[in-house]
Amino acid sequence: MKDEHVILRLKRAISRDIYLGGAAVTGLQPLASELTVELDNLDKRRVSNIARSSDVIAFAPVMPMKLIEPLDVQDVAIPSAANVTWGIKAVGADQMSFTGNGIVVAVLDTGIDPAHAAFAGVELVQKDFTGEGDGDMHGHGTHCAGTIFGRNVNNTRIGVARGVTKALIGKVIGQNSGSSAGIVNAIQWASQNGAHVISMSLGIDFPGYVESLIDQGIPAALATSKALEAYRANVQLFEKMAQFIKVGSPFFQSTVLIAAAGNESRRDVNADFEIGVSPPAVSDGFISIAALGEDANGLFRIAPFSNTGAMISGPGVNVISARPGGGLTSMSGTSMATPHAAGVAALWAEKLRSSGNLNPLALTAKIIASGDSTNMEDGFDPFDVGTGMITAPKLIV
Numbered sequence: 259m260k261d262e263h264v265i266l267r268l269k270r271a272i273s274r275d276i277y278l279g280g281a282a283v284t285g286l287q288p289l290a291s292e293l294t295v296e297l298d299n300l301d302k303r304r305v306s307n308i309a310r311s312s313d314v315i316a317f318a319p320v321m322p323m324k325l326i327e328p329l330d331v332q333d334v335a336i337p338s339a340a341n342v343t344w345g346i347k348a349v350g351a352d353q354m355s356f357t358g359n360g361i362v363v364a365v366l367d368t369g370i371d372p373a374h375a376a377f378a379g380v381e382l383v384q385k386d387f388t389g390e391g392d393g394d395m396h397g398h399g400t401h402c403a404g405t406i407f408g409r410n411v412n413n414t415r416i417g418v419a420r421g422v423t424k425a426l427i428g429k430v431i432g433q434n435s436g437s438s439a440g441i442v443n444a445i446q447w448a449s450q451n452g453a454h455v456i457s458m459s460l461g462i463d464f465p466g467y468v469e470s471l472i473d474q475g476i477p478a479a480l481a482t483s484k485a486l487e488a489y490r491a492n493v494q495l496f497e498k499m500a501q502f503i504k505v506g507s508p509f510f511q512s513t514v515l516i517a518a519a520g521n522e523s524r525r526d527v528n529a530d531f532e533i534g535v536s537p538p539a540v541s542d543g544f545i546s547i548a549a550l551g552e553d554a555n556g557l558f559r560i561a562p563f564s565n566t567g568a569m570i571s572g573p574g575v576n577v578i579s580a581r582p583g584g585g586l587t588s589m590s591g592t593s594m595a596t597p598h599a600a601g602v603a604a605l606w607a608e609k610l611r612s613s614g615n616l617n618p619l620a621l622t623a624k625i626i627a628s629g630d631s632t633n634m635e636d637g638f639d640p641f642d643v644g645t646g647m648i649t650a651p652k653l654i655v
Contacts, residue, residue: 260299264439266315267294295443316498318491322463323436325398326518328589334578342415345573345598350650357421358604363406364448364456367399369429371582376408381424387440388432397582401589402459404580405597416579418601426453438492442499449503449513454607457600458517459593461536493537500543504618512618515544516600518592520565532566548643549574549595559635560642564592570629570644572598602648609651
């Protein structure tokens with residue numbers, strides 16, 4: 259039996275020991291360009307051969323990827339006076355002078371509505387990895403992009419990093435979902451095209467993969483076992499891609515990978531109903547984002563749906579942002595917290611760049627250290643929120 263696999267392969271003879279150790283190699287081209295992402299149908303014999311190939315960094319069965327589906331979606335009326343969304347205030351983006359100017363952000367999602375007023379003046383570089391063509395038939399990608407770098411819409415500030423002038427829009431989720439192969443391809447594309455921040459509000463569809471194997475006539479127990487092995491291999495695949503990008507970053511541009519923790523927890527049903535962070539966010543080299551809401555007293559609390567074990571949190575409940583076709587809509591989810599974090603990451607990248615200190619280690623450290631738990635409700639679990647609410651660099655006057 260053959261299964262479709264995604265294979266990360268080096269184009270030329272760079273020692274895997276050098277790559278895996280992260281050592282500096284004089285004269286290397288950007289390492290993301292040294293990697294090919296291949297698709298191939300492999301049987302057991304060829305899998306064994308691939309595993310022994312000196313030029314193969316990682317490989318894994320292709321698994322379906324899906325959106326971290328938003329909750330509580332509803333249109334928003336036009337406010338009568340100037341307004342700033344609560345998420346912008348919560349991360350402190352309205353109280354500082356950095357705007358994300360000069361920073362390139364990539365949004366790997368359902369595409370974008372490029373004609374929306376929120377993206378006026380932004381150079382949008384679109385690439386379709388689904389075969390459906392550009393555009394956003396879902397609305398999720400447009401909403402996330404609006405939170406990261408959207409301009410004011412209908413008297414409302416929705417964007418964290420409104421000074422971003424170039425964005426890479428990778429359409430990786432279409433009407434028929436997406437795949438881990440498409441995501442890996444898109445990460446490589448974004449890195450090669452200068453992304454400093456890559457935002458992903460998506461995850462592996464493990465139940466869907468098990469179901470597809472059962473539909474092929476594979477017994478349920480064997481299908482579950484195969485899916486678990488594929489899950490493990492895909493986590494490692496994303497880790498290797500992240501590590502590969504990190505090795506090249508000190509010589510070229512700094513790139514951080516930011517991903518949603520997932521919306522599978524159900525604390526509103528049972529306080530112990532908590533699900534761990536889902537891939538790719540759980541992979542080493544990714545910054546995982548949990549979702550926070552705001553109570554009547556202005557204190558932050560973990561959203562009942564937010565998966566546990568994330569590194570840091572962002573505003574993810576009743577988030578107002580751009581809607582395809584114009585206007586605004588409200589959504590909830592770790593999908594909405596992730597673009598807040600990506601926007602703040604762009605602000606930190608600008609600050610570090612202005613002082614000549616922009617590199618992946620420094621940027622990641624600043625992002626994680628910016629978490630603030632002082633405004634959390636009493637009794638919060640640090641494992642739910644990570645370091646706390648992500649915050650922008652302090653005001654410069």
